[in-house]
Amino acid sequence: MHNDAKVGTYIFSFIGCQSCGPLRFLQPFPTPGPSRLRYAPGSLARTLFRFLRAAAFLAAFAGILARADAPARARLVRAILSEDVTEQVTLVRELTGTDDPLVVQGLAAWRSGSLFLYPGPDGAAGQPFLSDGSVDPAGKAGATRIADGEPVRDATGTAVRFSAGELTAADTSSKLRKAIKVVLDLRAVEDPEARVRRDAVVKLGQEQESEYLPHFEQRLSVETVPGIRRVLMEAIALTQLSEADPKVRLGAVRRLVEIRSISSLEPLRQLSRKLQGGNEGDLLRAIQAAVKEIEEYQARANLYGTAFRGLSLAAVLLVAALGLAITFGLMGVINMAHGEIIMIGAYTAYGVQNIFRDAFGATGTGFETYFLVALPASFATAGLVGLLLEQGIIRFLYRRPLESMLATWGVSLVLQQVFRHVFGAANVQVNSPHWLSGSFEVSDVLLAYNRLFVIGFAVFIVVLTWLLMTRTSLGLQIRAVMQNRAMASAVGVRTERVNMMTFAFGSGLAGMAGACLSQIGNVGPGLGQNYVVDCFMIVVLGGVGSLPGTVSASLGVGVTDQILQPWLGAVMGKITVLAAIILFLQWRPAGIFASRGRGLEG
Numbered sequence: 001m002h003n004d005a006k007v008g009t010y011i012f013s014f015i016g017c018q019s020c021g022p023l024r025f026l027q028p029f030p031t032p033g034p035s036r037l038r039y040a041p042g043s044l045a046r047t048l049f050r051f052l053r054a055a056a057f058l059a060a061f062a063g064i065l066a067r068a069d070a071p072a073r074a075r076l077v078r079a080i081l082s083e084d085v086t087e088q089v090t091l092v093r094e095l096t097g098t099d100d101p102l103v104v105q106g107l108a109a110w111r112s113g114s115l116f117l118y119p120g121p122d123g124a125a126g127q128p129f130l131s132d133g134s135v136d137p138a139g140k141a142g143a144t145r146i147a148d149g150e151p152v153r154d155a156t157g158t159a160v161r162f163s164a165g166e167l168t169a170a171d172t173s174s175k176l177r178k179a180i181k182v183v184l185d186l187r188a189v190e191d192p193e194a195r196v197r198r199d200a201v202v203k204l205g206q207e208q209e210s211e212y213l214p215h216f217e218q219r220l221s222v223e224t225v226p227g228i229r230r231v232l233m234e235a236i237a238l239t240q241l242s243e244a245d246p247k248v249r250l251g252a253v254r255r256l257v258e259i260r261s262i263s264s265l266e267p268l269r270q271l272s273r274k275l276q277g278g279n280e281g282d283l284l285r286a287i288q289a290a291v292k293e294i295e296e297y298q299a300r301a302n303l304y305g306t307a308f309r310g311l312s313l314a315a316v317l318l319v320a321a322l323g324l325a326i327t328f329g330l331m332g333v334i335n336m337a338h339g340e341i342i343m344i345g346a347y348t349a350y351g352v353q354n355i356f357r358d359a360f361g362a363t364g365t366g367f368e369t370y371f372l373v374a375l376p377a378s379f380a381t382a383g384l385v386g387l388l389l390e391q392g393i394i395r396f397l398y399r400r401p402l403e404s405m406l407a408t409w410g411v412s413l414v415l416q417q418v419f420r421h422v423f424g425a426a427n428v429q430v431n432s433p434h435w436l437s438g439s440f441e442v443s444d445v446l447l448a449y450n451r452l453f454v455i456g457f458a459v460f461i462v463v464l465t466w467l468l469m470t471r472t473s474l475g476l477q478i479r480a481v482m483q484n485r486a487m488a489s490a491v492g493v494r495t496e497r498v499n500m501m502t503f504a505f506g507s508g509l510a511g512m513a514g515a516c517l518s519q520i521g522n523v524g525p526g527l528g529q530n531y532v533v534d535c536f537m538i539v540v541l542g543g544v545g546s547l548p549g550t551v552s553a554s555l556g557v558g559v560t561d562q563i564l565q566p567w568l569g570a571v572m573g574k575i576t577v578l579a580a581i582i583l584f585l586q587w588r589p590a591g592i593f594a595s596r597g598r599g600l601e602g
Contacts, residue, residue, distance in 0.1 A: 072098040076106055077147050080115070080128040080170050089179045096183050096215075097190075104187065106130060106146045111180040116167045118143065118152050118160065127152055128170060131162075139163060186215050198228050205235025208242045208267065227441065234261045241267055246283050253283070257290045260297045262444055268294075301444040306562050312451035312520065314558025315458035318551060320513035320531055321538040322465055323506025325550045326478070328539055333394055333503075334401055336409035338535060339528025340416060341507045344385055345378035345514025346523045347419060350430050352377050368433045371519070375457075378515040379508040386507020390500055398499075412528075419525045427524040436519060450519040457516060461509065466547060468505075478502055534561075541581050543591030552592050557581075 072095055079091035095103060109115040109130055117126035129143040129152045136142075140161035143152040151159040172180075188200035201219075204212050213236065220232040233255060240252035241264075249271075256264045268291050275284045324338050352374040360366030389411060397404040432450050439448040469475035477498050480488040489495050517527065538557055542549025557577060564573035585591070 072100050072103045073147055076103050077128055080106075080110065080117075080146070081126070085173055085175060088176050092176065092179045092183055096186050098187075102144075102146065102149055104184070107180050107184060110170055110172060111177050111184075113169050113172070115146075115170045116143070116162075117170055119168075136161060182209075182211075186212065189215055189219050194225050194228060197223075197225075198231055201228065201231045201235050202263070205231070205238045206263070206267075208239050210239060210242065213239050230259055233259055234264065237261070238264055238267055241271055246280050250283050250286055253286050253290050257293055260294060260444065262294060262298050262301070265291060265294055265298070298444075302566075303563070304443075304445045306566060307559055308445060308447060309451065310559035310562030311555070312448075312454050312558075313562055314554045314556075315455045316513055316516050316520070317531065317534055317538055317558050318458050318554035319461050319516065320510050321535040321542075321550050321554060322461065322547070323509035324535050325539045325542065325544065325546070326465075327503050327506040328544055332401060333398070334405040334408070334536075335389075335394075336405055336532070337389065337412040337415065338408075338507075338510055339530075339532030340412045341382050341385060341510040341528070342514040342517065342531060343415070343419065343523075343525065343528040345382045345511030346430070346518040346527055347423065347428070347514075348378040348381045348511065349374040349515040349518040350423075350428050350523055353430055362431075368435060371433050371436065371515075374515050374518075375512055378511040380511075382511020382514070383504040383508030386510075387500060387504040389507070390503040394503065395496065395499065416525045423525070425525060427522040430518040430523050432519050448520075454516045454520065457512075461512070462547070462551060465509075469547065474498070474501060537578065537581055541584065541591055543593040546591065546593040549591055549593035 075091050075094055079088045082088050082091070092107070095107065098104070106115060106128070114131070116129055116131070118129055119126045128146040130146065132142040132144045132151075134142045138161075140163050142159065142161055144150070145152055154160050185200055185204055188196055189204070191197050191200065197219075201216070205216070216232055216236045216239070220229065220236070223229050223232060237252040237255040237259075238261075240248050243249055243252075253268070256268070268287050272284060272287045272291065275287070278284070320338075320342055324335065327333060327335060349371065353370050356367050356370035356373070389408070393407050393411065394404055397407060436450040436453055439446050441447070467475075469478065477488070477493050480491075480493055481495055481498050485495055513531075514527065517523070517531075521527075534557060538550060538553040541557070542551070542553035560580075561573055561577050564576055567573075568576060
């Protein structure tokens, strides 16, 4: 149902409601006690509020009545009652541009088969009507006439109500439904919402119908949104490609090249094939040159888009690998449960989302803030799990890398099964808040808000980690233990406490990486397994314990992986990246940025 028609229906129901209608403000507000004529405290304020509310609804109702288009309604009724399909199509096309909500609603209902006829007396022409949406206890619905918006009445003047079996739908044909669709689509070109206008222009432009040109040109003369102006110019040029005049078509080709219209590639190729062997050589050469130039532009746009997606993947890998780089570089522990700690962060975001949905509903300002709470909650939850893992298992296995690897691998299997049992084996749905949904376009490169947020968040985490390592006493102790554990212990550094805090911090970073992943991918029990290998590759490639190395390796692995996948496929792309890393480590075993660690101790 159209929005304006919905408003009209709601107003009618509001006015007709005895308990909430605008006249209710005249009723006294009784209070407990012997007298029911007394007014409760604050009743004057409530009376004023209800009066203002009634006035607002009546004003809105008056606005809709002011938009009523009697000639358009009469034309629609004639079209519905006509038995000539050609006349029906003609009358429907004349309704293009009408702003009467009842006419728009009637057209949509006619096209979908939900517009009905009430037969007139003695076989006279019937009354086209719509169901008004109200249903009485007997299951019968009220009806509103298309002609004047009044209820359908019988010969005695009584409002008629219908059950589903008593309704007779108005006939349509495929040709008529297409004409109605065109009218409704052209009306969408004038829609107040920018997204609706843009979608309608793009769809109609691809149809290349000459009758749409005046509507496109009229809209272009008043449109102010740059993105919609571009698609309007594109739609005009695409439509002009079907004109008979070669000069008009040549001008359209040049405009399509100027605006770099990727969606015009297929129409241009079709026109090029059609002109092969003809006598329009100049137009054919212009089209071929245009196709080549737009294809080159499309290839560049695809490359930049792939690089952007790779950059967002690199940002997630960076946050996930930072903690692993610190813990591996500090303690030499190969934590095979690191992927499951990432998974814990993602499921924490899912849990926070559900808590906020139960508290504030699925929409509204309260729910929109859930992800800002999910990030620190993921850090805290994953950090606590890492702390328990270090205190319960890993601290007993220092200097025993094989045993620690096997133990953490067992922990990873246990965690996967626990989450499968609690949440199920299927992926869970984590919805992005409104401010992380959607995207904007720059030179046909789609930049998603959630990926931009992940990139910015990764930069923030890198800066925060650098400040922790270089500007705090804990960072000084971590670096001292990494360089020489025995000497650090001899000068009073509590190495066990440093191990515990470092492992908790690294696990917390992995948890926040999982929360970020919940916004750009699926969340399931196997989430961590998809990223843990990449994290280890990044740590080794960048240099164990090196912050600059981890940043550089994350960028290299993430962007290269996304660029290779469209050409080689997902599996071969990862294999190629892994092979390149192995060859690089053969030449530089210490990684991009070699750092001193316990492995260099004498």
